Amino acid sequence: MGEKVLMRGNEVIAEAAIRAGCQCYFAYPITPQAELLEHMAENMPRLGRTFVQAESELAAISMVYGAASVGVRTMTSSSSPGISLKQEGISYLAGSSLPAVIVNVVRGGPGLGDIAPSQCDYFQATKGGGHGDYHMIVLGPSTVPEAGTLTMLAFDLADKYRTPVMILADGMLGQMMEPVDLPDPVDITTLPKKEWATTGAKGRDPNIILSFDLDPEVLKQMNLELQRRYRKIERDEVRYEEAQTEDAQIVIAAYGTTARIAKTVLRMARDEGIKLGLFRPITLWPFPYEALKKLSQRVQTVLTVEMSAGQMWEDVRLAVAERADTPFYGEMGGVVPTPRGILNEVKKYAH
Amino acid sequence: MPTDLDNMVKVFSRPKSLTDVRSTYCPGCQHGILTRIIGQTIDELEIAERTVIIAPVGCSVFAYLWYRCDAVQVAHGRASAVATGIKRADPKLIVLSYQGDGDFASIGTAESIHAANRGENITVIFVNNQVYGMTGGEMAPTSLVGQKTTTTPGGRDAALFGYPIRFSEMIAQLDAPVYVTRQALYDTKRIIDTTKAIKKAFTNQVEGKGYSLVEVLSTCPTNWHMKPVEASKHIADVVTKVYPLGDLVDRG
Numbered sequence: 001m002g003e004k005v006l007m008r009g010n011e012v013i014a015e016a017a018i019r020a021g022c023q024c025y026f027a028y029p030i031t032p033q034a035e036l037l038e039h040m041a042e043n044m045p046r047l048g049r050t051f052v053q054a055e056s057e058l059a060a061i062s063m064v065y066g067a068a069s070v071g072v073r074t075m076t077s078s079s080s081p082g083i084s085l086k087q088e089g090i091s092y093l094a095g096s097s098l099p100a101v102i103v104n105v106v107r108g109g110p111g112l113g114d115i116a117p118s119q120c121d122y123f124q125a126t127k128g129g130g131h132g133d134y135h136m137i138v139l140g141p142s143t144v145p146e147a148g149t150l151t152m153l154a155f156d157l158a159d160k161y162r163t164p165v166m167i168l169a170d171g172m173l174g175q176m177m178e179p180v181d182l183p184d185p186v187d188i189t190t191l192p193k194k195e196w197a198t199t200g201a202k203g204r205d206p207n208i209i210l211s212f213d214l215d216p217e218v219l220k221q222m223n224l225e226l227q228r229r230y231r232k233i234e235r236d237e238v239r240y241e242e243a244q245t246e247d248a249q250i251v252i253a254a255y256g257t258t259a260r261i262a263k264t265v266l267r268m269a270r271d272e273g274i275k276l277g278l279f280r281p282i283t284l285w286p287f288p289y290e291a292l293k294k295l296s297q298r299v300q301t302v303l304t305v306e307m308s309a310g311q312m313w314e315d316v317r318l319a320v321a322e323r324a325d326t327p328f329y330g331e332m333g334g335v336v337p338t339p340r341g342i343l344n345e346v347k348k349y350a351h
Numbered sequence: 352m353p354t355d356l357d358n359m360v361k362v363f364s365r366p367k368s369l370t371d372v373r374s375t376y377c378p379g380c381q382h383g384i385l386t387r388i389i390g391q392t393i394d395e396l397e398i399a400e401r402t403v404i405i406a407p408v409g410c411s412v413f414a415y416l417w418y419r420c421d422a423v424q425v426a427h428g429r430a431s432a433v434a435t436g437i438k439r440a441d442p443k444l445i446v447l448s449y450q451g452d453g454d455f456a457s458i459g460t461a462e463s464i465h466a467a468n469r470g471e472n473i474t475v476i477f478v479n480n481q482v483y484g485m486t487g488g489e490m491a492p493t494s495l496v497g498q499k500t501t502t503t504p505g506g507r508d509a510a511l512f513g514y515p516i517r518f519s520e521m522i523a524q525l526d527a528p529v530y531v532t533r534q535a536l537y538d539t540k541r542i543i544d545t546t547k548a549i550k551k552a553f554t555n556q557v558e559g560k561g562y563s564l565v566e567v568l569s570t571c572p573t574n575w576h577m578k579p580v581e582a583s584k585h586i587a588d589v590v591t592k593v594y595p596l597g598d599l600v601d602r603g
Binding site: 088 | 406429
């Protein structure tokens with residue numbers, strides 16, 4: 001630690017992946033995450049690691065699938081339209097219990113949308129995205145330094161649970177520069193050995209990686225095993241932050257860039273005597289339902305703020321139920337909400 | 352008292368790298384011959400302990416059951432991309448991407464061409480039986496003009512559905528591949544030729560030479576509605592006219 005540098009979010013995610021021991025990175029260029037690809041292109045070969053610019057997002061995620069089956073730490077990154085293409089591979093990774101990290105630097109959608117920051121891929125990330133009954137762990141960094149620490153964490157969680165993990169960032173985080181304390185590199189020789197990997201059947205029975213069985217009873221058991229793992233993740237890996245919630249009457253529920261803006265709103269509201277707090281999910285899946293439920297018992301209003309039409313809002317309402325009011329304020333299409341705009345919304349509920 | 356049996360020598364047996372799991376292929380299907388050739392080659396080159404078999408989507412989806420080797424089952428069309436990921440992650444592994452014509456020459460077109468163009472040091476076996484076998488005999492990109500399938504009941508009309516795609520010839524246009532060949536299995540000579548081609552394709556990989564592709568013309572008696580012998584004859588008499596046999600590239 002102590003290596004403080006000024007870096008762009010995309011580069012911090014790339015550098016953190018390298019320091020987490022990512023051995024193979026595969027991706028296809030797309031704005032606003034191109035710097036991530038470029039940082040990997042420059043640094044992975046220098047370290048004797050693999051960088052391949054794939055012919056498509058489908059190919060990139062399939063290369064990740066191959067590298068993950070051999071047991072190395074591996075990652076791909078993209079932005080919204082490209083992430084849609086990766087859904088096939090993500091479903092296969094989940095079905096085959098392969099660890100991998102996928103970065104989505106979200107931009108405005110749907111369709112080609114634009115290249116401005118957005119949070120419109122929350123449903124896709126947290127509710128499945130591809131086909132089949134699966135989840136992946138979804139981490140929502142709020143600052144550039146946190147994008148680094150959560151990327152490191154993503155690799156650990158992926159290995160621990162043999163699951164794909166997504167970093168759900170946005171164009172703002174990807175492009176913004178901030179001073180960062182780069183984390184120390186992981187010594188990959190100290191990581192637990194992946195006995196299941198297809199490293200060659202020498203002195204053991206063959207290892208088979210698959211998400212397939214034609215017998216419904218067998219496939220049901222494979223699904224139940226995934227579900228057991230998901231319940232364990234829900235129990236052990238929920239992460240969130242609360243700010244100034246002790247005396248709050250109104251709480252903003254927000255993640256990522258929006259939560260960061262909300263922190264400015266907290267100061268502004270407090271200056272005006274409004275008792276405002278912030279609830280910030282860090283794991284978007286598993287969502288911190290219990291923590292928010294508890295918090296909702298002692299506030300009047302939970303105002304969800306997102307750069308979307310209200311996607312995390314559904315999870316907030318599930319957690320809060322009827323215990324508090326649950327209004328929503330959002331911007332779409334790559335428009336970033338301003339602190340003043342959010343404060344005006346907050347004031348509607350301040351009595 | 353010694354008997355004749357005591358003097359017998361075993362000259363032919365199942366390759367060590369093949370399991371005794373019962374085949375899922377239809378009678379008369381030539382995937383079985385190919386599986387045996389691959390097993391034999393893996394034995395001869397003594398690479399079973401470092402080989403990874405890629406089982407695609409299609410009739411050969413169960414390929415992970417046939418070999419005493421590590422195996423990875425993959426999404427439809429992505430076999431060559433997954434092979435890239437495996438080989439790049441550990442270049443010591445010997446990677447076989449075993450793909451059908453729908454997989455390799457239709458839904459995986461981009462992955463197939465670009466793995467070849469990067470010169471990935473892998474072995475691809477591309478089984479061309481001109482039909483989608485697993486799903487019920489639909490048109491493949493390789494189906495012949497006039498061929499009746501369940502999606503071309505009146506026969507493949509080139510004006511509507513294009514022509515049989517000579518994919519290996521397309522791959523042969525690229526600079527990187529070291530070996531591109533088309534073989535068949537309709538008689539003993541072709542089986543011997545295919546065996547040689549597959550050995551060369553694996554040897555190239557073992558020696559680090561680069562990308563090798565063996566296209567194999569294969570029968571599908573079930574979906575062609577032919578008897579096995581008739582199907583073999585159809586390959587010899589008709590299919591090889593559209594897909595000529597022989598080496599297209601040999602830079603080994």
